[in-house]
Amino acid sequence: MDTPQTEVQTVYIRPASLSGTPTHYCPGCTHGIAHRLVAEVLDEMNVREQTIGVAPVGCSVFAYNYFNCDFVEAAHGRAPAMATGIKRVMPNHIVFTYQGDGDLASIGMSEIMHVAGRGENITVIFINNTIYGMTGGQMAPTTLPGQRTTSSPNGRDVETMGYPLHMAELLAQQPGAGYVVRRSLHDPKNIRQAKKAIRVAFEAQKRGLGFSLVELLSTCPTNWGVTPREALGWLEEHMIPVYPLQDFKVIPTLAELKF
Amino acid sequence: MTKELLEGNFAMAEAAVRAGCEAYFGYPITPQTEILEWMSHRMPELKRTFLQAESEVAAINMVYGAACTGTRVMSSSSSPGVSLMMEGLSYIAGTEVPVVLIDVVRGGPGLGNIAPAQSDYNQLNHGGGHGDYHQIVLAPASVQEAIDMTVLAFELAEKYRNIVVVMADGSVGQMMEPAELPEMRPVTRIQGDWPVTGNVGRPPRVLTSIYIDPPAEEVYNHKILNKWYDIQANEIRYKEYYLDDADFVVVGFGTAGRIALTSVRAARAEGIKVGLLRPITTSPFPFSQLDELSKRAQGMLVVEMNTGQMLDDVRLAAKGRLPVEFYGRPGGMMPFPDDILGEIRRLAHTPLTTEGDPRKRWMDRVRTGELMLR
Ligand SMILES: Cc1ncc(C[n+]2csc(CCOP(=O)(O)OP(=O)(O)O)c2C)c(N)n1
Ligand code: SF4
Numbered sequence: 001m002d003t004p005q006t007e008v009q010t011v012y013i014r015p016a017s018l019s020g021t022p023t024h025y026c027p028g029c030t031h032g033i034a035h036r037l038v039a040e041v042l043d044e045m046n047v048r049e050q051t052i053g054v055a056p057v058g059c060s061v062f063a064y065n066y067f068n069c070d071f072v073e074a075a076h077g078r079a080p081a082m083a084t085g086i087k088r089v090m091p092n093h094i095v096f097t098y099q100g101d102g103d104l105a106s107i108g109m110s111e112i113m114h115v116a117g118r119g120e121n122i123t124v125i126f127i128n129n130t131i132y133g134m135t136g137g138q139m140a141p142t143t144l145p146g147q148r149t150t151s152s153p154n155g156r157d158v159e160t161m162g163y164p165l166h167m168a169e170l171l172a173q174q175p176g177a178g179y180v181v182r183r184s185l186h187d188p189k190n191i192r193q194a195k196k197a198i199r200v201a202f203e204a205q206k207r208g209l210g211f212s213l214v215e216l217l218s219t220c221p222t223n224w225g226v227t228p229r230e231a232l233g234w235l236e237e238h239m240i241p242v243y244p245l246q247d248f249k250v251i252p253t254l255a256e257l258k259f
Numbered sequence: 260m261t262k263e264l265l266e267g268n269f270a271m272a273e274a275a276v277r278a279g280c281e282a283y284f285g286y287p288i289t290p291q292t293e294i295l296e297w298m299s300h301r302m303p304e305l306k307r308t309f310l311q312a313e314s315e316v317a318a319i320n321m322v323y324g325a326a327c328t329g330t331r332v333m334s335s336s337s338s339p340g341v342s343l344m345m346e347g348l349s350y351i352a353g354t355e356v357p358v359v360l361i362d363v364v365r366g367g368p369g370l371g372n373i374a375p376a377q378s379d380y381n382q383l384n385h386g387g388g389h390g391d392y393h394q395i396v397l398a399p400a401s402v403q404e405a406i407d408m409t410v411l412a413f414e415l416a417e418k419y420r421n422i423v424v425v426m427a428d429g430s431v432g433q434m435m436e437p438a439e440l441p442e443m444r445p446v447t448r449i450q451g452d453w454p455v456t457g458n459v460g461r462p463p464r465v466l467t468s469i470y471i472d473p474p475a476e477e478v479y480n481h482k483i484l485n486k487w488y489d490i491q492a493n494e495i496r497y498k499e500y501y502l503d504d505a506d507f508v509v510v511g512f513g514t515a516g517r518i519a520l521t522s523v524r525a526a527r528a529e530g531i532k533v534g535l536l537r538p539i540t541t542s543p544f545p546f547s548q549l550d551e552l553s554k555r556a557q558g559m560l561v562v563e564m565n566t567g568q569m570l571d572d573v574r575l576a577a578k579g580r581l582p583v584e585f586y587g588r589p590g591g592m593m594p595f596p597d598d599i600l601g602e603i604r605r606l607a608h609t610p611l612t613t614e615g616d617p618r619k620r621w622m623d624r625v626r627t628g629e630l631m632l633r
Contacts, residue, residue, distance in 0.1 A: 049459045054324070064465045070455035072327045073467035075350050078320040081312070085324025085332070088308045089282050093457055111320070114313040
């Protein structure tokens, strides 16, 4: 009897742009997925050695431990300013920030608006999990109306605490923005779409097409007080109606790119 | 190079350009805006980086980012703007990247006014951002010194991977004097083992101010303190005038020190054996020089354009060995040479004490009208 020929095929491998350091994220947290997608894109574009990342203050404060490229760590909300300083003196490098919603939409509102306004040629990966993860689940500017957090224990009352900020919509209005979209990380199909968007965002930067941002709807099972699986369902059911998954700004050159 | 008539702010900006500053990030604020304006045409003309930031918060974080790549970078501002930079400065100190900042100090607190003042001595020399760190502070008293110290600031910042502040005041920034600019130096990037430049052919580098394990943060704190002792041992600078045989010593930095020199000369003409010590580095502070002077003099007078901030350092150096008196004009006011001369006469001709609080004595004399303010 002939022995059957087995062909070894790589179906899953760690991207070279990830360092292999185990992350400190909670089980079921989608920060890890977002990291992997960025790393895959850096690999595919073969730009890892030309890339400088800017880590935020938030749960992803140690992002620099997980990526296999040069990194700096910014003050809370200031990553876009730091990235500006780097990009202006290293215009041929790929510079990206990775920021949570407290970091980007609250304390760093001024910095993010102005990089978009200037059309700063950087890429921003924006993790919207509707909450301050690192400090234990307080209300964020993105917290949904009625959502309970440790600092809105009876639910976000829009009368006194205001409405969620829609950052992608807001930033897309700036003429300096080349690519601004929202995607979600709650299931494989959406994860694939998120990756495509991240690729386009980095391509936009590589081609000098202005500010690019991908907002990623993400989960924080720990501070939402649900299981990882429930968190995915909660995201789909509650977040997407408030934060539609759309392309808010895609300049024509980018619309033609296919990945 | 020959001397030209130059305004302090333009002179500092052009000195930075010639010292090889490759990137400038700033925000307009009087009385330093001329630095930003000069940079706004000069840097692009030389194909270097200029960016007007949305705030001083952003400006200092842009500086932080550029500094992380090994680029010679600076910002400039004035008091309220520098307050906004404190967060960024602390992160810069926590990352040990070289940065130069020019602070053209104005009257405060709050919005204060735009007149020359020295009221941010404590903020720049003793405090500022959170955490344990020290920055080198240079105090020019003339346009020429402002130029020379700007050049020196870049050298020291890179030598020690430290923040260096040129602490000018509104009068140094705004006045015009004959001065000589340095030769144009080539622009170079720092090549050490730390700048983030993309990890071609080497493992990735990370620049961060986080030391999440307290023992590691303690080691870092020890490290930058030991560096500070190195800086103290090698970089203390000051100017001495008529101190060889002085019975009385006036201490003043920057503009106040310069005005005091006129008073010291006038007092010498009257036969009073008085000299002046003008710290050039207010941080590191010339403690040992003042310590020595306090052993041989009979009295000291500290003159500042604030309510007595460096005074505390002088008293620390004098260790209560001799009377230390204070004369100050805060709020954007400047002392006249005659006023300081009056204080020198008082120092030389009236009985003094090492007891009590010299700042309080001065304030009481102002309050009661014994000391006339002009
Ligand atoms: C100036 C300053 N203020 C507050 C904090 C405390 N802090 C750390 S992380 C954080 C919120 C982070 O939330 P987010 O950006 O949403 O990121 P996540 O942790 O959810 O990923 C806050 C308020 C800080 N480090 N610095
Ligand atoms: S707290 Fe939330 S955002 Fe932070 S790691 Fe845990 S699950 Fe992720």
